Amino acid sequence: MSDDIVIRVEGLSKLYMLGQTLQPYGTLRHAIQNVATAPLRWIKAARKVQAGPDSAEFWALKDVSFTVNRGDVVGILGRNGAGKSTLLKILSRITEPTTGRVGVKGRVASLLEVGTGFHPELTGRENIYLNGAILGMTRAEIRRKFDEIVDFAGIEKFLDTPVKRYSSGMYVRLAFAVAAHLEPEILIVDEVLAVGDSEFQKKCIGKMKEVTANGRTVLFVSHNLPAVAALCRKGILLKEGRLVLTDTAENTIARYKKEGMSAEDTGIAVAMNARSGTGTHRLEYVTPTAEEFAARTPLVFRAGIRQFRDDAKFHYSLHFRNEADDEIFAINSEYLDGGGIAPGNREVEVVIDSPWLPPGDYRVEAFLHSAGIIDHWPDACRFHVGSDVATLGYSLASAKNAGKVLASFRLTSQARAET
Known part of the structure; x- marks a missing residue:
């Protein structure tokens, strides 16, 4: 150089085999014993993988x-x-x-x-x-x-x-x-x-x-x-x-x-294999309950989580980004009581009552995490917020220029007493 x-x-x-399973993990004591008593057999076993019935090649690079x-x-x-x-x-x-x-x-x-x-x-x-x-x-x-x-x-x-x-x-x-x-x-x-x-x-x-x-x-x-x-x-x-x-x-x-x-999307199997994180659990889908939400309605998202290895409780977070890729807000189960999500195959629903979003297109970035990242899905789903904002007191033009989120507020006025 x-x-x-x-x-x-x-x-x-770099080649990965989808549907491939590794030999189960053993203890350090057993590994040392195996190396000492049968080193050649241990080397072969360490390299051995088992191809599942649906195994396929995936070239990550x-x-x-x-x-x-x-x-x-x-x-x-x-x-x-x-x-x-x-x-x-x-x-x-x-x-x-x-x-x-x-x-x-x-x-x-x-x-x-x-x-x-x-x-x-x-x-x-x-x-x-x-x-x-x-x-x-x-x-x-x-x-x-x-x-x-x-x-x-x-x-x-x-x-x-x-x-x-x-x-x-x-x-x-x-x-x-x-x-x-x-x-x-x-x-x-x-x-x-x-x-x-x-x-x-x-x-x-x-x-x-x-x-x-x-x-x-x-x-x-x-x-x-x-x-x-x-x-x-x-x-x-x-x-x-x-x-x-x-x-x-x-x-x-x-x-x-x-x-x-x-x-773009190349399918769940490839995407899950390529995403970063420890992989003990993976998000299979994150889906809005509607392709378009009205400005004042709650945002509802459902997610499916698959367990691949035993793990402790973990947390789930969603980060919302606008068309300019600015992060608008995020929700994180770590902020709630309850100690996180129990391990295993899970279905999760998130209902977000506020803030209200201006009309436009949005991207959702999803995470599973505990002490570190378990799964990171940068482009988990997308959704649209419609242009009917009159019930909030905004016109379409004013709503798009009112900030990154819309506020629901009340205003009253009355005549002042002259002094």
Whole structure:
């Protein structure tokens, strides 16, 4: 690799087998016993998979090649299932490619599925030092950055609490603070920032701008196009696992919009396989009860959740975005009493009485999460709010310019007594 090139990808492909099942997990003690008593048999068993009756090949990436130079800030775009998260996992050495080569020069910090690189039984303090050690930093180097990390994450009161007891928001804040402050040469960030509140997202974007100003390289996956436009200078567009375009961020975003790629769908099996998260549970569908809602009626959404592995209780959140891809509001079961959703195959219904939305088209982003992200579906469903807003006291024109949400209010007036 030349001095300027820090990432080189050549003919990269990744194959998954849909309908394939792995051998069940055993205990560490049994694994050690098996290696000691029959090492060859253990190696064969570790590699063995079982093909289900409906198994099929799915190429998450196919013959992808590109280079990234030192100091580049690259936005990676593509619809759900395009291969974005798979690409980042390969670059982060979390998973291996099926074919092709990847060369990475420099220390890499990744914020992909929340909790990657964190040990749930360790405290926040211990995980900071663990992640620093993984990046090859000395204890003295980590100590110099420690206060900045804690201040940015805002978790000082919970620093000596095991991270398994953190809320998803706390987990994200600490994970990003660690990744961004431990001075990696390359910072890789997936869509997980969407779990945080809007103020924290702005804080993260500001920190990434600071990182890039110091000449470091950033790869950023997001469906938030204004954030990509504000942060990135270059863009990579993926479609069905193949490279469509490498260009300026502006041209890449324009091509993405032109092809309507965020609205495409390749079927539940492929989409569920490609989505980020631990995958213990997956959302099979998120469906509005009507394609068009009247402005003053409740918004109702039903979801189906399938369990793939045993897990504890978890939470469900929906983030609502308008035509400009601005987040309008979000709902999160974590804010309700009841301790979350019980594991297993579930049906969930959400009824939202307020706020009322102006006329227009909206996209819903869905999450299952506990200590980290279980499933992230950036484009779970779409719906329309109709133009009949007269009953709210708004005209159609005034409703579209009254803000991101509409208020139901009362106003009275009376003559003032003269004094």
